Amino acid sequence: MTNIHVEDINIAREKPHHEPPAGWQQYFSFSTDHKVIGIQYLVTSFIFFLIGGIFAMVIRAELITPESDLVNRTVYNAMFTMHGTVMLFLWTFPSLVGLANYLVPLMIGARDMAFPRMNAVAFWMVPVVGILLMGSFFLPDGPAQAGWWSYPPVSLQNPTGHLINGQVLWLLSVAISGVSSIMGAVNFVTTIVRMRAPGMTFFRMPLFVWAVLSAQIIQLFGLPALTAGAVMLLFDLTVGTSFFDPAKGGNPIFFQHYFWFYSHPAVYVIILPVFGIFSEIFPVYARKPLFGYKVVAISSLLIAGVSALVWVHHMYASGTPGWMRIIFMLSTMCVSVPTGIKVFAWTATIWGGKLRLNTPMLFALGGLVMFVFAGITGIMLSSVPVDIHVNNTYFVVGHFHYVLYGTVTMGIYAAIYHWFPKMTGRMYYESLGKLHFFLAFIGTNLNFLPMHPLGLQGMLRRVSSYDPQYTFWNVIASIGGFLLGMSTLPFILNMIGSWMEGKKAPDNPWRAIGLEWLVSSPPPVENFEEIPVVISEPYGYGKSEPSC
Amino acid sequence: MDSTINSHHAAEHTHDEEGNSMFGFVVFLLSESVIFLSFFIGYIAYKLTTPNWLPPGVSGLEIKEPAINTVILVSSSFVIYLAERALGRHHLMRFRLFLLATMAMGTYFLLGQATEWSHLSFGFTSGVFGGMFYLLTGFHGLHVFTGILLQMIIFARSFIPGNYNSSHFGVNATSLFWHFVDVIWIILFVLLYIWQ
Numbered sequence A: 001m002t003n004i005h006v007e008d009i010n011i012a013r014e015k016p017h018h019e020p021p022a023g024w025q026q027y028f029s030f031s032t033d034h035k036v037i038g039i040q041y042l043v044t045s046f047i048f049f050l051i052g053g054i055f056a057m058v059i060r061a062e063l064i065t066p067e068s069d070l071v072n073r074t075v076y077n078a079m080f081t082m083h084g085t086v087m088l089f090l091w092t093f094p095s096l097v098g099l100a101n102y103l104v105p106l107m108i109g110a111r112d113m114a115f116p117r118m119n120a121v122a123f124w125m126v127p128v129v130g131i132l133l134m135g136s137f138f139l140p141d142g143p144a145q146a147g148w149w150s151y152p153p154v155s156l157q158n159p160t161g162h163l164i165n166g167q168v169l170w171l172l173s174v175a176i177s178g179v180s181s182i183m184g185a186v187n188f189v190t191t192i193v194r195m196r197a198p199g200m201t202f203f204r205m206p207l208f209v210w211a212v213l214s215a216q217i218i219q220l221f222g223l224p225a226l227t228a229g230a231v232m233l234l235f236d237l238t239v240g241t242s243f244f245d246p247a248k249g250g251n252p253i254f255f256q257h258y259f260w261f262y263s264h265p266a267v268y269v270i271i272l273p274v275f276g277i278f279s280e281i282f283p284v285y286a287r288k289p290l291f292g293y294k295v296v297a298i299s300s301l302l303i304a305g306v307s308a309l310v311w312v313h314h315m316y317a318s319g320t321p322g323w324m325r326i327i328f329m330l331s332t333m334c335v336s337v338p339t340g341i342k343v344f345a346w347t348a349t350i351w352g353g354k355l356r357l358n359t360p361m362l363f364a365l366g367g368l369v370m371f372v373f374a375g376i377t378g379i380m381l382s383s384v385p386v387d388i389h390v391n392n393t394y395f396v397v398g399h400f401h402y403v404l405y406g407t408v409t410m411g412i413y414a415a416i417y418h419w420f421p422k423m424t425g426r427m428y429y430e431s432l433g434k435l436h437f438f439l440a441f442i443g444t445n446l447n448f449l450p451m452h453p454l455g456l457q458g459m460l461r462r463v464s465s466y467d468p469q470y471t472f473w474n475v476i477a478s479i480g481g482f483l484l485g486m487s488t489l490p491f492i493l494n495m496i497g498s499w500m501e502g503k504k505a506p507d508n509p510w511r512a513i514g515l516e517w518l519v520s521s522p523p524p525v526e527n528f529e530e531i532p533v534v535i536s537e538p539y540g541y542g543k544s545e546p547s548c
Numbered sequence B: 001m002d003s004t005i006n007s008h009h010a011a012e013h014t015h016d017e018e019g020n021s022m023f024g025f026v027v028f029l030l031s032e033s034v035i036f037l038s039f040f041i042g043y044i045a046y047k048l049t050t051p052n053w054l055p056p057g058v059s060g061l062e063i064k065e066p067a068i069n070t071v072i073l074v075s076s077s078f079v080i081y082l083a084e085r086a087l088g089r090h091h092l093m094r095f096r097l098f099l100l101a102t103m104a105m106g107t108y109f110l111l112g113q114a115t116e117w118s119h120l121s122f123g124f125t126s127g128v129f130g131g132m133f134y135l136l137t138g139f140h141g142l143h144v145f146t147g148i149l150l151q152m153i154i155f156a157r158s159f160i161p162g163n164y165n166s167s168h169f170g171v172n173a174t175s176l177f178w179h180f181v182d183v184i185w186i187i188l189f190v191l192l193y194i195w196q
Helices: A002-014 A023-028 A034-062 A073-108 A116-137 A167-196 A205-238 A252-286 A292-311 A322-334 A336-350 A357-380 A383-388 A394-422 A430-448 A451-457 A468-503 B002-050 B064-088 B092-119 B126-156 B167-194
Strands: none
Touching: A002 A383, A023 A034, A023 A205, A023 A430, A034 A073, A034 A116, A034 A336, A034 A394, A034 A468, A073 A116, A073 A167, A073 A252, A073 A394, A116 A167, A167 A205, A167 B002, A205 B002, A252 A292, A252 A336, A252 A357, A252 A394, A252 B002, A292 A322, A292 A336, A292 B002, A292 B064, A322 A336, A322 A357, A322 A383, A336 A357, A336 B064, A357 A383, A357 A430, A357 B002, A394 A468, A430 A451, A451 A468, B002 B126, B002 B167, B064 B092, B064 B167, B092 B126, B126 B167
């Protein structure tokens, strides 16, 4: 038995290394092909999206009635903590990294990422993070319960005294996810700066690539701050140091600074690629060049720059002095300028265009509408007097769910449908896609719009029971939540069904312009037989010039 | 694809790949420096706002031994530069000697740090000051240790025949990392020992 096993390994070693395993097996291998890794990221993160969704469903089920009657309060705390953590660290980050992994080398005319092996290592850390987090459910004390931001002194409470508790596992998984993200960021920045095809100047790059570059720059300067804070919190929790423990002379506010210095820009890490997706999709389905290409490209970098200067707006109610509040109120409002530029550019792109309302376009339009709404409540929240009033209420929850579901998740769906024919070589079912869109769009608004009046009336977040006067809007929100849960069913059906049985996709089903549409569907290993030479700017729809 | 095209590609690739690796390494170091920056800002903020900064019975840090340590570590940056230059001129023996000297100086620094730690009257859990002191010196010490490990690897690799004929990426990266560790120490020394 052992002998045979050893021989097997030897045979495997003698195989030429660039013969990838065929078919579905490649997605379970340590593949270094950026396209395989991209799909690995997407599928893994979608599984965690479903898990995080189940947590959300438990929360919404608990909130149908004012009493705390479905789960006990400890479980409820664990639910919202894990829901937030999973959705951010295991759904939005990795799914967008997956899309970027798949698309960036194709879009800039490269054969792969700059460091393919590091790319694979970074991906395989994601399941480790997931297993650690999910494993914390089996600990005697259960998973972390201090919310996804883990503020001390709440996160420092360790009533049972176990060294391995939910909070420690939470910190470890965030640390591993951070290492994975830094590896990814180094890889993306190197790839985009150094691996572009001849003629692919910076101002000929598709806007998705600009967005990914800006987002990854944020990772590089932001994540280290969270790492620093997380290391200190971990020492407080395990060794008994006193960095954030007020009882021992520490200062818990400092953790908030460390945390938000990264975690606010992290929102832009998530949303910038979605902006990039919008910029890719609108011109294709409106058959018009993107309005103001250069300004939109630069606005991504501007957002990345401003993002480093706004974090204290999460801390208006944390004893922040008045002068500091005013500075951060103004800097936060500045974010609306580059984002506003983008919104106007997209609107102008659609304006007078020959619109095709395919599923990707529907998701992008829905995402844009909900982003405008989220942007308006965002400006309201940036203003100190409003924020002091609605701080820690459902108004905030409603705002960021319009960002993270209404915009980001809708954008991810749009991208998956748009590039599905390219990734799989099959067409998805349009009718199922449209059904998915309408369920998701109605569900999102039913779920998150009622949170705004609830918040304005003073309903606090993270509490499992509430005053009976809030019941009506909570029931509506819960119906929306279950609708969102249902909306994933046509999507899953569509993805599996059309990947297996769907109509064969041509190389360029949307008549889109871009290097990724020049190669076959799905693209061959190493992407390009010969590296293309780019001779014009992107988005030349309706112009007579060729694109490359 | 026939083999001539393949080998042509391969040569082009190694050149590109080396440039990519160095670029990526610099990007990584920039990001790594933000962790140190975060700790430094934390240290400054804590020192300025904590009422009883020094733990009871502690009057300050002894500066003499750490100052000698600093001189040794900073000088080692010049020594590793000499090693790098020797390799550039294909003087393999001299490269190894200078590298050994760098490793010795780095080890001396770490031993000095360990001696200092063992004589201190406060620990990691002695208030924010103790926590910050051990966090900063420990995290930096970890980087010195990593630097010495990298030096051992490039030292060992110099015995592989022909290993450093073309690509010096490993050596250049190790050297850059060592300079980085040195610069961080200078800032640390100013913050911890001079600004008391």
